[in-house]
Amino acid sequence: MFKKLFAATTLSALMIAPQALGEDAHAGMPFGAKALEIYKTAVEMKSTKNHGETPKLARYLAAEFEKGGFPASDIHVAEVAGTAVLIVRYRGDGLSGKRPISISAHMDVVEAKAEDWVRDPFTLIQEDGYFFGRGTADDKLGMTSVTVNFLRLKAEGWVPNRDLIIAFSGDEETGMRSTRTLVNEFRELTDSEFVLNADAGGATVTLDGSTPASFRMQAAEKTYASWEITVTNPGGHSSRPRDDNAIYELAEALINIRNHKFPVRYNDLTRTFFRGTGAKTSGDLGKAMARFAADPTDEWAVKTLRADPSFVGTTGTTCVATQLRGGHAQNALPQSAAATINCRIFPGIGLAEIKTTLERVIGNKDVTFKSVYDSTATDPSPLRADVLAALQKAVDNKFPDLEIIPFMSSGGTDGKHFRAAGIPSYGVNGGYHRANDVNAHGLNERILVQTFYDNLAHWYVLLKAIAG
Ligand SMILES: [Zn+2]
Structure with a gap:
């Protein structure tokens, strides 16, 4: 993954001045400006293992939820394993009679050495149709989208028919000890029928924006x-x-x-x-x-x-x-x-x-x-008609009738710790990326600006469909 995206010559030929953030057609979408504010703040907090700013990020998000009308008693920040977890409960009316759904993402990112990057990794930079910065894809994209949609839905007065629980981890990229804490020590707060994971899922899009081959939903991992x-x-x-x-x-x-x-x-x-x-x-x-x-x-x-x-x-x-x-x-x-x-x-x-x-x-x-690693082996999560139907609605919003294909991640996510605890997990983030563009874990991580806003709309439709 450590691939220089641009040779020096290409760079000077491109030399496009950075745009002001939010200078685009999406600025008017509901909570679009709030989303960008949270995304920028999150990317610019150095939530790596060495910089240690994940607890700060967790407290910042907690404050946003409180401002957004979530009672303090439903917001939990706990410092564990040198990092932090965040749990937020969106109370439903219970009309469905169903158990809660957890929504998983991680607040931490892989280390980034500024001297190796073309741009500062801890500044959100919008340039040439992309957002650049560590975590722009993995996983401040998913984390921001879930956060902002909780805020938006709350502001719109929407009440889910079952509880929705944010369960954000703080060391997914390193030890995943915080994830295990979420699943085990905080089980009474996070116990749920299944997990929607905002750290996996999506489709590969082409330069011309034509329909991708399929949408990939993560249902297993190695x-x-x-x-x-x-x-x-x-x-x-x-x-x-x-x-x-x-x-x-x-x-x-x-x-x-x-x-x-x-x-x-x-x-x-x-x-x-x-x-x-x-x-x-x-x-x-x-x-x-x-x-x-x-x-x-x-x-x-x-x-x-x-x-x-x-x-x-x-x-x-x-x-x-x-x-x-x-x-x-x-x-x-x-x-x-x-x-x-x-x-x-x-x-x-x-x-x-x-x-x-x-x-x-x-x-x-x-x-x-x-x-040198405490491994967790898990079986694939059984496919669920309710998850597939809700996800299809969200996918149709961008690419009508795009086929959803379950897949097994070769990389690991928080999903495995939920699976190991008997809670099935599905990677359903609306990550629409061009092939080789994301560079998660590597240099010059970036996502399409369009993808950021598409993913906001994706989670809005998905949450309303799964719990509405
Ligand atoms: Zn990730």
Whole structure:
């Protein structure tokens, strides 16, 4: 994902002066100005693990809810795990007789180094039809939209037929300890029939604005796991090299991991996803999806899908080296060398099985393993007619009759902690992005200005449909 979006030459050729925020056709939409104010404030608060401004953001949002007419007794900010959670209950009239629905998003963002970015990551900049800034997509887009629609619906006097509960986490991008707190310690505040997650879902739009292939609703996710693998060695003077060397042994282990392909896996959800998406995707990729859906043992289909970073993770478990450390001096033989291996494990496969596979693939008993992430494995959430119907209304608002296709995230979201606690979760954000535009976690994160306003309208329709 760490890809420079513009080469220096392209940039100077483009050199478009930044626009004033809100200088566009959407400024007049109900609560459009309020939405922009909250979005700008949120993006400009450094809610990263190191900067630690997530509690400040939670308190700011809480104050907005109070100003918006939500009773203080229904707004809860709690500082947990060095960050914060925010819970807000929108009381319904109970006429549906149904249990509450939780709405999940996260307030924290991935770290951003200003010196690496073209623009300051913690200033919301509107330029060339985009909003730039850390979190513009992930997930201050979803967080803002849910917040503003609570405020708008309240101001309009709307009363849902069941309670709606905002459950915003504060460390989704790092430990997800706050998410577990939301689900477990604050269960009496967040207990609900299911979760709508504003941190997943959406469609890929084209430059000409034509109808996308499908809307993707997240209904499952892979298990996130990380191991640190280490080789140690007595070391010595570098003028006296020996055959045994911690860095070389680690390098061999890493090459073996690179060369290993995990077996093909599939479930009903991924096959349905490939069948639906394949029918609407042109070229070899579309053909490969259709063939995989029909026969997951089709070698050409597997090879073609696995050559595409967007789909390799949907065909099985992946493990990749992400961090590296080793040696202590220029002129010393290394006493240790270590690497982080990050795996995204297909639902239904245990962590132990993946670790055993990695040990076998490495084939060196001197390489030690240490788990560096507390993993949570979950099953797919069962598809629900009520969620699909409400979501279809919201999707139709932008792209009439666009087909909704459930999918499995290769990345992880808060949804897994709700699923693990027995609360199904559905990623339903109206994230309409151009391919390769979002750059979530990477440099120069941006979203289309149009998408920001589309997502506001999306949640407005969705909330009214699911609880109206
Ligand atoms: Zn996110």
